[in-house]
Amino acid sequence: MNALLQSDIPELKLVSRGKVRDIFELDGDLLMIASDRISAFDHILGSGIPGKGKVLTQISLFWFDKFADVVPNHLITADVNDLPSLLDRHKPMLEGRFMRVKRARMFPVECVVRGYISGSGWKDYQRTGEIGGIRLPHGLRDSDRLPEPIFTPATKAEFGEHDENISFAKMAGIIGRQDADKLRELSIEIYRRAARHAESCGILIADTKFEFGVTDEGILLGDEALTPDSSRFWPKDQYEPGRQQASFDKQYVRNYLEEIQWNKQAPAPALPPEVIQGTQERYLEAYRLLTGQTLPL
Numbered sequence: 001m002n003a004l005l006q007s008d009i010p011e012l013k014l015v016s017r018g019k020v021r022d023i024f025e026l027d028g029d030l031l032m033i034a035s036d037r038i039s040a041f042d043h044i045l046g047s048g049i050p051g052k053g054k055v056l057t058q059i060s061l062f063w064f065d066k067f068a069d070v071v072p073n074h075l076i077t078a079d080v081n082d083l084p085s086l087l088d089r090h091k092p093m094l095e096g097r098f099m100r101v102k103r104a105r106m107f108p109v110e111c112v113v114r115g116y117i118s119g120s121g122w123k124d125y126q127r128t129g130e131i132g133g134i135r136l137p138h139g140l141r142d143s144d145r146l147p148e149p150i151f152t153p154a155t156k157a158e159f160g161e162h163d164e165n166i167s168f169a170k171m172a173g174i175i176g177r178q179d180a181d182k183l184r185e186l187s188i189e190i191y192r193r194a195a196r197h198a199e200s201c202g203i204l205i206a207d208t209k210f211e212f213g214v215t216d217e218g219i220l221l222g223d224e225a226l227t228p229d230s231s232r233f234w235p236k237d238q239y240e241p242g243r244q245q246a247s248f249d250k251q252y253v254r255n256y257l258e259e260i261q262w263n264k265q266a267p268a269p270a271l272p273p274e275v276i277q278g279t280q281e282r283y284l285e286a287y288r289l290l291t292g293q294t295l296p297l
Contacts, residue, residue: 001297003036003048007093011086019044020053020229026100027084029076034097034224038271038279040254041262046270051297053097055283056227061099062291063194063225070193071186073221074101074213104213104222109171110154110163111183113191116145116206118232118245120165121152133167141242143206143234149191151184154209182219183212194226201289203248204239206232228286248286252279 006017012024012031019039024031034053038045057078064073077083077100080091087094114121114131121131122142129135132152140146153171154163172180187210195205208231211223224230233248244251256275262268271279287295 001050003050004053004093004097005035005037005048007033007035007090009087009090020056028103030101030103032099032101033094038250038253040250040257040268041264043264043266043268045253045268047276049276049279049283051280051295052283054297055287055295056224056229057097057099058295059227059287059290060224064221066197067190067193067221067225070189071212071219071221072217073225074099074104074223076100076102101222102215102220104215104220106211106213106222107175107179107183108156109166109174109183110156111187111210111212112152112154112165112207113149113187113210114146114152114207115149115191115195116143116204116232116234117141118143118206121207124165132165133169143239143241143243143245145241149188149195151188179214179219183210186210186212186219186221190221190225198226198233198290199236201292202236203286203289204234204236206234206245208232228283233286248282250279252282 007022009024012026015023015025015030020035020037022033022035034056036048036050036052038049038052061078064075078098080095117125117140124131125136125140129138131150134150134152137147151168152165153168154165156163168180168184190210191208198205205226208226210221210225212219213222228249231249232251234245235248238246253271253275256271260269284295
């Protein structure tokens with residue numbers, strides 16, 4: 001199976017190409033296609049991970065369905081048979097990796113929830129004793145579980161730039177206090193429920209980020225949800241605080257890039273076959289554990 005690095009649909013207008021997703025206009029809605037591109041350190045790498053886009057899409061669909069009672073989401077359909085006939089020739093490419101979604105005015109912030117201290121949060125804590133303006137207990141170790149999940153929003157950076165952790169007060173200044181309160185409430189509630197489910201399946205969700213938008217019908221959950229691209233997934237049976245954890249997410253790729261001492265400047269390197277395979281296996285295992293099903297690629 002080859003990796004899908006770019007989807008081309010001449011019949012539709014291209015809206016954007018992100019790090020992973022290609023988005024097209026479709027009769028007033030959006031057609032969101034998850035490619036097999038993989039990024040690290042804000043660069044798209046020279047290799048894709050075959051089937052990765054399908055795994056991301058199917059995990060998102062699982063969570064969208066699971067949390068439909070908490071918040072509406074942007075999904076209209078993920079069934080290729082619901083698509084108009086002008087897209088018939090693209091169905092083999094779209095199968096399993098697309099969502100037709102509602103247009104929404106997306107909030108210009110990332111809604112990050114942390115249940116464990118890791119990544120940029122660990123670096124901030126080491127420097128200041130805080131994450132996003134939230135004072136944390138003294139003496140925490142890398143990967144320690146936090147007493148309670150915390151909400152630490154971030155700005156949405158332009159492509160190639162870094163997201164910036166911000167305080168809740170700054171978020172409220174950007175989008176308004178009422179919406180900020182609601183997004184914090186929704187984010188923590190979804191995270192708590194997801195973390196309970198995942199832990200029962202053998203996965204610890206260290207942290208995750210959500211994107212929300214608003215339509216005339218109110219706030220909805222958009223983009224992707226609780227995937228290995230938007231979250232840190234750790235195998236529960238290997239968890240040991242005080243060190244970096246094994247993971248089901250992109251950390252495996254980041255570790256390889258650190259080992260080869262890539263300078264994190266373009267052009268991004270290609271990945272060797274064993275890293276591609278290892279990454280694919282981790283994504284598929286995360287899907288299997290969370291859903292109880294296997295995903296044929």
